[in-house]
Amino acid sequence: MAGRRQEVTSAQSSEPGARDRRRTPVALRLATLIPALFVAVLFVWPIVALVRRAGEVGGGSGVGDRLADVDGWHLLGVTLLQAAASSALSLLVAAPIVWLLATVRLRGAAVLRVIVTVPFVLPTVVVGVAFRALLTGPLDFLGVDGGWVAILMAHVFLNVAVVVRVVTAAWLQVDPRTVEAARSLGATPLRAFWDVVVPRIAPAIAAAAALILLFCSTSFGVIVILGNGTARTLETEIYQQAIAEFRIPEAVALSMLQIAVVAGALVVARLVGSRGTVSGVSAAGREGRRPVRGWLWAPVAATLAWLGLWLLLPVASLAVRSVRPDGREWTLAGYRALADTTYGDSALGALRYSVTSALAAMVLAVVIGFLVAVSVTRGGGWAAQVTALLAVLPLGVSAVTLGFGYLLVVSTLPPELSQSPLVIPSVQALLAVPVVAGIMIPALAQVPRGLRDAARVLGARPLWVLISVDVRLTVRSLCAAAGFAFVMAIGEFGATTFLARPDTTTLPVMIGSLMAKPGLDNLATAMAASVVLVTVSAAVIAAIEILGVGGTDSTRSASSTKETV
Template sequence: MTRSRPGIGLVTGVGRPRITTAGLGLALLGAIPLVFLVIFFGWPLVALFDRAAGTGDGAGILTLWRRSGAGPLLVFTLAQAAASTVLTLIVAAPITWLVARVRFPGSRLFLVVVTLPFVLPSVVVGMAFRAVFTGPLSFLPAALGGALDEAGPSLVPVLCAHVFLNVAVVVRVVAAAWSGLDPRLEQAAQVSGAGPVRAFTTVTLPRLLPAIAAAAALVFLFCTTSYGVIMVLGNGQLHTVETAIYTEGVGSFHLPEAAALSVLQIGVVVATLAVVRLLSRRVPGNRAIEQSPIPVRGWTRIAGVLTALWAALWLVVPLVVLALWSVRPAGPGSWTLAGYRALGAEVNGMTPLASAAMSLRTAVVAAVLAVVFGLAAAIVVARLRGPLREVGELIATIPLGVSAVTLGFGYTLVFAGWPSALANSWWVIAAVQALVAVPLVIRIAVPALEQVPAGLTTAAATLGARPLRVFSTVELPLVRRSFAVAAGFAFILSLGEFGATSFLARVDTTTLPVMIGTALNRPGEANLAAAMACSMVLVVVTAVAVGIVEAVRPNAGALL
């Protein structure tokens, strides 16, 4: 049911519309995140477009794309994203059924297991599947893309890593829609003689198609902008548009070509994001995952156990292998804690423990910034109606339209020639990480604000309470747990951010994900052991944080 809220402060009469005090306050509140967005998002993008258009040799953007091999890069980027999306839908299908339709002991813990891969740093996921395909699955021939060696490509590990990362997207989006469907239609079909499979395919599945399509579009978007996974598992032989931006800009210092690739990446991602928004409008509202009380007995028990094993195979085994390989990096029979002892040793001028402290510092500050700006935007969006609501939601989700690597390269152009104390400050890293987390904060906060009964806020306003007091005394107590969840996920995402941070980090501001990438680029078993130990530290911290967030979460609703 659509709720009625006070408008944006427009009072109409015989004359021209007047902007009320509440409307002016709302506009000023919206200006806060808007200024942040313009500075930390718009500025680097303008620098990118300017660099791509104003090359020193007069080459146009088409020439720059030809120089950088943009055509084959784009084809491979889209192809691997499409393949990853199809595989993710297949793997997630039974897990989605279990979450949406079966109530079982430990269901919330199961959701933690499903969610954890999505919020893990991509470089850690790359390390996990590097351990899997150089360990238990090292027997796969290079012809199948399974061997991580110099002989051939490693596409299969990349696809598996993308599945691992994105199963939660499908489960959260589709399960939320599935649990909100009226089961009586499917039951009526079965009473009329249709079997369970036919009833599902003819009644339930058509109603789930919008949610499935929206989830698939999101997975495709995330796989298109995949960076850490390709960098770790690509073995220097697999390149997407995302990794080529880094290679051209940092590795070869071909700034015009990197800028032109960034423009291409922006176009691809914005087009994908437009499809996501279009499909999302057809998906039922963000509802709690209220699992149908199907009795857990007979075939349901067997199917549930098999599904749990299927989920463990894809989502738990890679992390278990990573944990084992962190204490035996040279293979069987070489048990050692050298990697963990190396946490106090310098890697490229900074110890992993110091990098962990830097990661925590930037993540905490980024979470605070993301909550401040994200909640300001969420309050404005929740109160807008009509076309203004559409504009507000579009502006709020704009940061999703550009990859972190593109932003990171844009910042290198912006800060060129700036004083080192400012350009290399860890505050800049925290601000960029906050920008990446703001859309998620808004995505969690807006539905929470809209669930506050309108009668309560209207009554408080009628009694003379100002908007700030209404928010602090009526709305905030009701949605504080959702706000805490938003802050928790902002911290988790900032802790593992790798794409933009890899461009901005310096020796004394290296975060733990960047430290892992640095260790991997250095030869020797000791550096590999240190990278795996650092990865396990991030896995443990992230798992604890996700567990706390799920415990605080008011319901098990969709994250995305």
Template sequence: MPAATRAFARLGLGLVTLVPVAFVAVFFGWPVLALIHRAAGASDGTGVGRLLRNTDAFGLLGITLGQALASTVLVAVVSIPIVWLVARVDLPGSGLLMVAVTVPFVLPTVVVGIVFRAVLGGPLAGLGIESGFWAVLLAHVFLNVAVFVRVVGAAMRSQATRAAEAARCLGAGPVRAFVTVLLPPLLPAIGAAASLVFLFCSTSFGVIIILGDGRLRTLETEIYQQAIGYFRIPEAVALSLLQIVVVIGALLLTRIFADPSASGSAHDRPRRRRPHGLQWLAVSAAVVYTLVLLVAPLLVLAVRSVRPTAGGGWTLRGYRGLADDVNGISPLDTLGYSLTTAASATLIAVIVGTLGAISLHRATGVVAVVGNVLAMIPLGISAVTLGFGYLIALAQLPAGVSDSSLIIPCVQALIAVPFVIRVLLPALASVPPRLRQAAVVCGASPWRVFLTIDVPTIGGSLGAAGGFAFVMALGEFGATGFLARADTTTLPVLIGSGLNRPGADNLATAMASAMLLVAVTAVAVGVIELFGRRADRRRPVRPRTAVN
């Protein structure tokens, strides 16, 4: 390759890396630093240690980690039948099953809070856990089952089974063969899934605010209380810094457990089998279990949208209220605005995330580890911290900039970029290096190699990444809530404000708005599944390496 071409390639790689770094620096680093600077100016020299002691930070840390650990263990146990169903059973309508599994994960937490208020105050009222610790744990299970099913299910689908079959032939029972042969290769995937669930539960906000009922206080809720309730910025920032340490620890654990090499060649991967005979009993039980766990709560929400109060009459006033103005804007108007901003955020997230995935795919060593952690940090940072930082940072800018219509889409894109990167990295790794090398030998530039070799291969994954970015942007609630005005209110923010207004009509409209958001999210997830399946069919199969 000529020297000029190599220099151009290095320049192109530098620009590819610069774009995501600059985006994260501006829309994540800047507001966080602005908040820290504001806190330093208001702290009167009080040290971080004293601020943490004043807020009982370490007690809150214990509660935060305890509920996150309990939620993670419960999610892992509850997910076992669904993982088996997804990974081993060839079931008609499996695409719809994955939609049912995924929809709860991408729902706004405010909607999940509404769902479990309805469930625990209705069909499960006899349990006496309408709010508090156990209510939060149940909601976290509902939210995060998809993480275990997708991560561990994918590892189980790609797992070689010949060794287990050999163990069975040598006299090992099904349980022993699974524990001694099949389980050990799954441990990295289980660890990675557990780390992600722990991260999501340790930074949970909407669920704990709605279901904690003020009795369950975590770092996230205390940051909100200190910043918004008491306007104690130094204390809020000190708690945020402690939370960032927790987030980085969880991300490093995720990196440690992250996907090693594929466990088995393409020729030795088990095909999902269609059940027959008595096997249908176990499969039917697993399907019913999945529907009760993940679909039944949404059906309760659907009922509450037409019967807002327990024992009350049936009415459609909530759905009729979707066209009525609330603070100058109707829920249908906010849906239109939400779809527009989510589409803009998707475009931004796909561009930035694709460039970030390319950079991380080419990175090695410490750079790769640090880059992966930094790419995921925006996903785990306190939405309260980020939103409050935006208020401080934007107040220093001219009105024409701070009122820009791109602010909210960029904030939503910041939350979606980590998902785009996580979807695209395995797809980029699946592109056979020999194809790239052959194109380079034939004189193709790096960009032409990417457009002609990589893009056709990862096209399905790129579509799925865009779909995930869309639903994440559509459901973003925390930071967007700080920036929303009357004319820039998104549907999740409107639902949250509707819950705080008294009256059965407001409750009915909030329930109907939540059902509207569930329907839109389900359609988007269905599209994601379609792209994902096409990506799996088109992804090239690596040839099996001969064993000498």
């Protein structure tokens, strides 16, 4: 019995992370509570404020009556229908690209991954402007300048990366020898694909579809820009009721419905995603990709043209329209107007504030996200799991709903707090923390425990062990996480719209304001500012992908954060 107990004790102590949990100093465990406190203040507090306000709508009318007054149930149906349609279309459009990256050995694959990833991190308001330029430019013959068709196209553009990242990783897990075995038994190529590959990638397909459903059910910037004032969802109606009409009880009722919808979508995404998560890319999957030879050039060329049509043409149209706003004469007036201060702060001033705010948000997000990752990989236990859950929740809640909650909270704070320069960066950091954690958790999990033990034996203090071992070995992933946090922060639009003041207007908020104003000059300035944001976002993603900072796994983690965390 003594020997058995000794074996059990030995086995328990050899479990991954068990030794680290036992030797994690108290100070480090306390430090992991910082993310929970950060999320409690910046996420739980505004949501609780909304819930409390919902209980005070009063006036003889309940939440159901308020929803009926603003046609809330109809808006719920429209929101879910457009999200489901966007999800299905994204799967169809991404399918050839997934095939290309998963089965073909292609030079310049890193460039293709950049092209696929950039739309996912672009500000939604910029995507709306790009599709406005596309549909009133090269695709003007279609007679579609907005509405639901344009919105669905923009949603596909935004979410192709989710399908490509998640499903390609799953496909590369399939051992090509199993497909060859099916072929040797007489199966046709199509039958072998259907019987061998499809069952293995089906969970990843479902996970990607669930994530896109979640993202599109909270879409705001795209619908505001392309909706032509007629397309309405729960998201846009919350903003309309709260800001445009100042009907706070109705906005609160819609927010409660939105929270319920998003919570349900998040549960579905979590349940489906847990089956679709993959641990990495197998060597057999990589080696099984075929070189481009012979007849294979035809489908490869067709897929590249398909990718260019969906992912490059909108950006190219935006760039052309920024220097040809009327569709006839070439001019740099839009770019010159970026420095115009006639009617207040210039677009360049907004860009400077956006960059400053995004850098501050990046630092906050990296610190908080890294602590979440340390808590999960070294702290363990229920407290770490609760911290990780709290950290990922903000990405699953509507940014507009969250912004409305901030509006209620800020109105109760003293001016020195409500007007603090850290308010907007903190909100942006909150939304970037899940991405940082999603990248850093698998990176820290791969750090050998023996290196930490060796550093302790040599007399290193706990903080120096963390810096000299964990940070040093995961610095590339940390840089990738910082890059994604910066891009997400500089493009945040929904929550920032509620909080922006004349001296804290970000560039996405200014673009949305310019697009709402009549006049060719405002359109040209908005498109020029959008090109600037596209350039910044593309440069950061290219640095992450092409220069190998963080590698492919990091970018895949960023686009499937909910599953990773």
